[in-house]
Amino acid sequence: MALILRGVTHRFGETKIFEDLDLQVEEGCFCCIVGPSGCGKSTLLRIIAGLYRPVKGEVLLDNKPPSLDKGEIGFVFQEDALFPWFTVEENIKFGLRARKVDKSSWGQIIEHNLQKVGLADYRDYYPSQLSGGMKQRVAIARVLAYNPKLLLMDEPFASLDSLNRNMLQTELIDLWAREKKTILFVTHNIDEAVFLAERLIVMGSKPGRIKRVLDINLPRPRNRTDTEFCRNRRSILEIIES
Amino acid sequence: MGLFNYTPAKAADQTPRTRSRKGTDYLLKLLSVVTVIAGWQAVAGLHLLELPTPTATLKVFIGLLIKGDPLYNMTLQEIVWSSLQIVIKACLLSFVIAVPLGVLMGSVGWLRKYSDTVLEMLRPIPPLAWIPLAYVLFANAGRPTEYVQIFVVFIGAFFPVLLDTIHGISLVNSIHIEAAETMGASRRQILLQIMLPGALPSIFNGIRVGFGIGWMCIVAAEFVGGKMGIGYYIWSSYSVGGRTAEIISGMAAIGIVGSIISRLVVFLEKRLIPWR
Ligand SMILES: Nc1ncnc2c1ncn2[C@@H]1O[C@H](COP(=O)(O)OP(=O)(O)OP(=O)(O)O)[C@@H](O)[C@H]1O
Ligand SMILES: [Mg+2]
Numbered sequence: 001m002a003l004i005l006r007g008v009t010h011r012f013g014e015t016k017i018f019e020d021l022d023l024q025v026e027e028g029c030f031c032c033i034v035g036p037s038g039c040g041k042s043t044l045l046r047i048i049a050g051l052y053r054p055v056k057g058e059v060l061l062d063n064k065p066p067s068l069d070k071g072e073i074g075f076v077f078q079e080d081a082l083f084p085w086f087t088v089e090e091n092i093k094f095g096l097r098a099r100k101v102d103k104s105s106w107g108q109i110i111e112h113n114l115q116k117v118g119l120a121d122y123r124d125y126y127p128s129q130l131s132g133g134m135k136q137r138v139a140i141a142r143v144l145a146y147n148p149k150l151l152l153m154d155e156p157f158a159s160l161d162s163l164n165r166n167m168l169q170t171e172l173i174d175l176w177a178r179e180k181k182t183i184l185f186v187t188h189n190i191d192e193a194v195f196l197a198e199r200l201i202v203m204g205s206k207p208g209r210i211k212r213v214l215d216i217n218l219p220r221p222r223n224r225t226d227t228e229f230c231r232n233r234r235s236i237l238e239i240i241e242s
Numbered sequence: 243m244g245l246f247n248y249t250p251a252k253a254a255d256q257t258p259r260t261r262s263r264k265g266t267d268y269l270l271k272l273l274s275v276v277t278v279i280a281g282w283q284a285v286a287g288l289h290l291l292e293l294p295t296p297t298a299t300l301k302v303f304i305g306l307l308i309k310g311d312p313l314y315n316m317t318l319q320e321i322v323w324s325s326l327q328i329v330i331k332a333c334l335l336s337f338v339i340a341v342p343l344g345v346l347m348g349s350v351g352w353l354r355k356y357s358d359t360v361l362e363m364l365r366p367i368p369p370l371a372w373i374p375l376a377y378v379l380f381a382n383a384g385r386p387t388e389y390v391q392i393f394v395v396f397i398g399a400f401f402p403v404l405l406d407t408i409h410g411i412s413l414v415n416s417i418h419i420e421a422a423e424t425m426g427a428s429r430r431q432i433l434l435q436i437m438l439p440g441a442l443p444s445i446f447n448g449i450r451v452g453f454g455i456g457w458m459c460i461v462a463a464e465f466v467g468g469k470m471g472i473g474y475y476i477w478s479s480y481s482v483g484g485r486t487a488e489i490i491s492g493m494a495a496i497g498i499v500g501s502i503i504s505r506l507v508v509f510l511e512k513r514l515i516p517w518r
Binding site: 046049051068069070071073074075077079080081083084085086094095097098099126127128143146152 | 417418420421422423424425426427428431435436439440442515516517518
């Protein structure tokens with residue numbers, strides 16, 4: 001799903017968050033966003049999702065403004081967004097019901113997606129019985145289950161240990177390669193960005209703006225210890241710190 | 243040795259301490275009851291006040307439970323039950339109205355503003371102050387006393403439930419609503435599956451308080467009118483004179499029933515909110 005932002009300006013009260021922001025993301029692109037804390041990454045994702053309406057400018061998803069009721073978007077939030085009153089299974093069902101997915105296929109979809117994130121045995125657990133990392137996996141499974149075309153992921157792996165993080169990164173890349181979804185992925189972790197992204201958006205703050213857009217042309221599968229990988233990481237760090 | 247031996251040792255070290263703390267808690271609870279009864283015994287025994295002794299009262303209380311009161315031809319349970327029936331009817335009615343109204347007022351901005359002024363005017367009026375007007379309003383009804391009592395208990399239970407429901411809705415985490423919205427959930431789905439369960443703990447608090455106030459209101463309403471119920475029983479026992487033990491027995495029954503109701507709601511809450 002192609003995404004275009006034109007002249008997007010946003011304020012919270014008097015505070016300017018964005019001024020005249022332009023961005024284009026082609027269909028099927030894996031796009032990472034990095035930037036200092038508070039520069040407006042989460043706000044940008046919410047505007048794209050249609051949760052916030054920008055003060056000025058327009059957002060186009062496949063040439064149409066974003067609309068919430070179509071549920072074309074899968075949003076994985078930075079905060080814990082699982083519904084605590086539903087079990088793991090019921091959390092996934094909520095999305096399927098909202099998307100009006102045919103009920104006869106629910107069982108299989110839930111099984112399949114929980115397996116994808118390695119939590120098939122936790123169907124009947126409440127979120128309060130899961131660790132932070134497990135919750136985030138369920139949040140991802142909940143979104144994947146209704147098969148959105150555009151994935152907005154706000155630091156989804158930030159609370160995971162590095163082993164789990166690396167594993168889920170690989171799985172996400174596999175998923176993306178298989179299903180060619182458009183993905184916008186916010187992260188604080190340069191390593192993660194270089195490992196995942198085809199395109200990297202470096203944001204700056206005050207007001208939030210796009211400092212640089214880079215293509216990362218490393219072949220896949222990528223190797224974190226590769227000299228090319230490290231060279232890319234170093235140059236990106238220089239750009240961010242400049 | 244090392245790590246694996248350390249953990250159980252620490253656990254074993256803690257268990258007796260918490261257990262003995264529980265023991266002291268229990269002892270303190272018992273002691274507070276003993277203090278009250280001993281004080282009562284002293285006051286009654288020394289004739290400082292015209293009170294029956296605790297043992298004499300207990301005898302009357304048990305007699306009322308088993309044989310009943312000859313003046314009224316009813317056991318204490320039957321008397322309490324007739325009040326309780328009214329409280330249950332009135333409270334259920336008030337919850338059925340206050341919870342949906344609270345959910346709507348909490349989630350629809352203009353409705354909240356529209357009804358806020360009127361509710362803020364009505365809320366400070368004590369439920370008992372409605373009694374005279376209620377008698378006027380229900381004068382031509384079939385059983386005016388019962389209607390008045392239901393009405394007064396209804397008013398008493400209504401506001402805590404309404405306010406706690408509104409409060410509960412305002413506490414619903416906005417991230418949950420946003421998550422539901424991005425999944426394409428309908429307004430109805432958000433209201434019933436996100437707002438309502440999110441507000442449920444607060445709603446239950448309102449129901450517990452509402453029942454408590456309703457139970458107080460029925461006693462007062464029965465003082466004023468009617469020929470039935472626990473309020474009528476202790477008031478008329480006073481009018482007859484010389485029946486202090488019966489009065490205290492009635493008061494004890496009110497206290498016991500009140501605390502049972504409150505525990506029942508808490509029990510129900512634990513069953514209905516398993517995710518906490
Ligand atoms: N609902 C809101 N109301 C008012 N101000 C807000 C709101 N949400 C965010 N802000 C402000 O907007 C700015 C950008 O916030 P945002 O959460 O988008 O940053 P971020 O880049 O995601 O930061 P982080 O990396 O820490 O998650 C911050 O200065 C924040 O204080
Ligand atoms: Mg953020």
